[in-house]
Amino acid sequence: MKFFALLTSIICSYCFLKAQTNNAKQTISDLMIAQEKAWNNGSIDDFMIPYWHSDSLKFIGKNGIQRGWKTTLENYKRSYPTRDLMGTLTFDILSIELLNEDLAFVTGKWFLKREMGNLNGYFTLLWRKMEVKWVIVADHSS
Numbered sequence: 433m434k435f436f437a438l439l440t441s442i443i444c445s446y447c448f449l450k451a452q453t454n455n456a457k458q459t460i461s462d463l464m465i466a467q468e469k470a471w472n473n474g475s476i477d478d479f480m481i482p483y484w485h486s487d488s489l490k491f492i493g494k495n496g497i498q499r500g501w502k503t504t505l506e507n508y509k510r511s512y513p514t515r516d517l518m519g520t521l522t523f524d525i526l527s528i529e530l531l532n533e534d535l536a537f538v539t540g541k542w543f544l545k546r547e548m549g550n551l552n553g554y555f556t557l558l559w560r561k562m563e564v565k566w567v568i569v570a571d572h573s574s
Contacts, residue, residue: 457528459566460536460559464523471521476508484560484567492572504571519546534561542573 470478524541536559544551558570
């Protein structure tokens with residue numbers, strides 16, 4: 433009888449953890465879809481919502497490491513001041529790996545379709561669950 437109770441407990445725990453993992457992955461995926469929509473609507477401010485609103489946010493790009501949410505926002509606005517330059521953004525998420533219950537590592541491709549020439553590259557994002565929401569704490573895009 434104890435074995436049956438232990439086995440039931442293990443199975444229930446596994447199912448609960450699997451559901452949490454799937455929920456976290458879906459939440460992150462949904463946030464990235466919202467980012468695409470915000471970008472494609474011309475709103476860099478809304479695109480930046482999932483980023484950690486902290487001076488400790490790290491953005492790593494061709495110019496090295498930049499720190500801070502405000503710095504990242506200003507850099508996006510400086511690099512993409514018009515809708516034509518923003519183009520249409522598409523993410524291709526290659527993987528979402530849950531490192532633990534509040535940390536996820538996302539890899540993927542980004543693509544900007546634009547009249548003046550398309551751009552594309554790869555990204556890695558470190559997401560952290562803070563309190564009840566997931567935020568990007570580090571972005572490496574190239």
